[in-house]
Amino acid sequence: MTANIRVADHAGACYGVERALKLARRCGAEATPPVHTLGPLIHNPLVVRDLASSGVELAETLDDAREGTLIIRTHGVVPEVVDAARARGLDVVDATCPYVKKVHDAAAQLTREGYQLLVIGEAGHPEVEGILGHAGARAQVVGEASEVAGLTLKPRVGVVVQTTQTAQRLSEIVAALAPRVRELRVVNTICKATEERQRAAAELAAASDCMIVVGGKNSGNTRRLAEICAAACASTHHIESEDELDPAWFAGAYEVGITAGASTPQEHIDRVRARIEQIMSGE
Structure with a gap:
């Protein structure tokens, strides 16, 4: 049979990844050398290896890219990193996924409106770290519904989500939050x-x-x-x-x-x- x-x-590959790969390959061929990505452009070791063979090297920190062109990874970074790179004279190419940028904007907006911000996602993940950088020092990361019980919550809570989380996890955490706050505003930023x-x-x-x-x-x-x-x-x-x-x-x-x-x-x-x-x- x-x-x-x-x-x-x-x-x-999604739109954000395809866009980033096009930018990186173009930089490898045309941009001011040396060309580095700040961290892996995407989480795919085979792609990172192929980019290196085409002239796009990996820089783990800004100190590893002292001149030339710096590509910001799809996951985004905190704003201060971009400012520091430009202050060093690097040509910065932003390959942050447009949908990740929407999370940045939503997080910043909720914070400006006075909500206690929670980011549903993986603590320490580059995308989550970038979101926190746009959300202010008091934002917190929640990975599982079981973690909600240990949070000290204000009456008004705003929620954004790492783009690659599951709808089920979002629903579980929102269900755990809802009985504990007066106002809960959820911006579902899971990528389509x-x-x-x-x-x-x-x-x-x-x-x-x-x-x-x-x-x-x-x-x-x-x-x-x-x-x-x-x-x-x-x-x-x-x-x-x-x-x-x-x-x-x-x-x-x-x-x-x-x-x-x-x-x-x-x-x-x-x-x-x-x-x-x-x-x-x-x-």
Whole structure:
């Protein structure tokens, strides 16, 4: 019986990632050298390696990029970092995802209006750190509904969300907050692309005997896709490249599903699919 290999309807690089990659590649070819990204441009080690081979190096801190061009990663940074880079004479190219910028704006607005700001997301994640930088010193990060009980809350609370969080987590945390405050204002800043990928992945996983999730192991949105798929398909495997595929995973599988995080270029998905086809055909 021939296996049916399907890719989720929504999978792979989102608009913000594609935009950032175009900017970075253009800088590698045209911008004032040396060219660095401040931190990984996106959470995909294979892409970061490919960018380095094309002249776009990785700078972990500003001290690692003393001249030339500095690209701000898709996750954004605190405003002071951009100011410091320009003060050093660096040419700054901002590749922050436009949807992340909307979170920055919403966080700043809620803070100006006097709300106690909560950011639903992963503490320490670069995107969350950037949001906090636009929200003021008193903003707090909440990762799970269970954390709400330990918060000291003011009567008026505003909420924004890391773009790659799940709608379920947002709902759980909002439900925990609502009974404890007089006014709760929630700005749902989960990216539409994230929601689409999560929904499509869950549907495909539920109909698959084996599910492959492609993307960086350091990518929060890809890890969440893997969690969602694992809840629907016990044989779910998160990989970064086709080299990690194990033929044993596909033994007895008829329906094989593939999805990929928002930081995964299409060519990575294509290589994984091609390799699965080889495995299933016995090559």
